[in-house]
Amino acid sequence: MQLSRTNLADIIYFLAIARHQSFRKAGLEVGISASALSHAMKGLETRLGVRLLNRTTRSVTLTAAGEELQGLISAPVNDIGQALETLNRLRDEPAGRIRLNVLSDGAKLLLGPVLPVFVDRYPDVEIDLTVTNRMVDIIGDGHDAGIRFGGTVPEDMISQRLSPDVAWAVVGTADYLARFGTPSHPEDLYQHRCLRVRLGNARIYHWQFSKDGHQMEIDAPGAITIDETRVGVAMAMRGVGLMYVPAYVVRRQLAEGSLQRVLEDWTHHDPGFHIYYSSFRQVPVGLRLLIELIRELQPMGPLP
Missing domain, CATH: 3.40.190.10 (Periplasmic binding protein-like II)
Structure with missing residues (x-):
């Protein structure tokens, strides 16, 4: 089979599908729709005379022929990409x-x-x-x-x-602090309403504190769990509870007084x-x- 423009494009599409095992994700990478990718792969399989993909409603996996093709062409296609990227470095205007x-x-x-x-x-x-x-x-x-x-x-x-x-800060509104008190030690947080933080791996984050070489973690209590800083800041500014946030994120609110910082002497720093x-x-x-x-x-x- 000749390496036509169509076949070369379909090979690029095939490698993207092999990496992601998903038409949708591969389509996002190469910039075409999942249905167009599926159609292109059917055309490639017809021209090659072998089935490359096992398709179900939930997943896409490689057949034995697909695995062999991936192994044969991955390195050459990557070499071509690197060669083109090397030429890109010689352009007057990078692209x-x-x-x-x-x-x-x-x-x-x-x-x-x-x-x-x-x-x-x-x-x-x-x-x-x-x-x-x-x-x-x-x-x-x-x-x-x-x-x-x-x-x-x-x-x-x-x-x-x-x-x-990054310096981490515990912040809340003046009204919240007037209502529930100002914590002077991290363990005081157990008596407060806190906005709990869910990390990207789905684990609930324990607030970290450091002072004079002593470190501690607090499983901050609260009825609301967030995974997005902007949402948490908006809630904290409405007095919902205390928030643990990179100080740089709320520098404007701290400067204007809409949020106040507590436990500053226990500030923890992360890379x-x-x-x-x-x-x-x-x-x-x-x-x-x-x-x-x-x-x-x-x-x-x-x-x-």
Whole structure:
């Protein structure tokens, strides 16, 4: 079978489906609908004379022939991609697309101030941004890189720091504190209404505190559990309860007095935001330029 333009496109589609085992996710990566992908794969299977995919209503898996094809073509197609990316570095104006998976706080604090400058400086680079607090396999889901707090970056990834360390704050409204009192020790939180935090791995986060070398964790009590900072800040400002949040997120509310900080002498610090990506892939030009711009602008302050 000749390597026509149609066959080459279908091979790219096939590899995306093999990675994701999902027409929907693969379609998001390659930019076409799931139904169009399914149609393309049926055409490829007809031309090859073998079935490549096992399809059910819930999943897509490779047949033995599909697994063999994936093994034969993955490396050559990756080599072609890297070759094209190398040529992209020689362009006067960088181009291409980068796919990022980013925590919601990272999107707001890092990318919000930087992306307007980036698109002005590099108008031919497209950015496909997925904002989620759920922990995902960025490579398996088709992303070039992820942005997370440093302590949660997978160990097998290359990472670069993008922000200074993050100071965590417990905040509430003046009305809430007048009604329920001001905690002076982390254990006082057991007598308060708190906005509990669900992490991206579905675990309930225990609030962390540090003072004079002493560290402790509090399983903060509360009737409401959140997994999105913006929602929590809105609730805290309505006096629903105390919230545990990166201090930088609520710096405006603290400055204007709509929120007040408590237990400041017990402030805990975590590693700041890091961007991470596979050590087995060449870093796209657009991603390298974005990292350089974030480190240049330092939207959350100077790096250590």
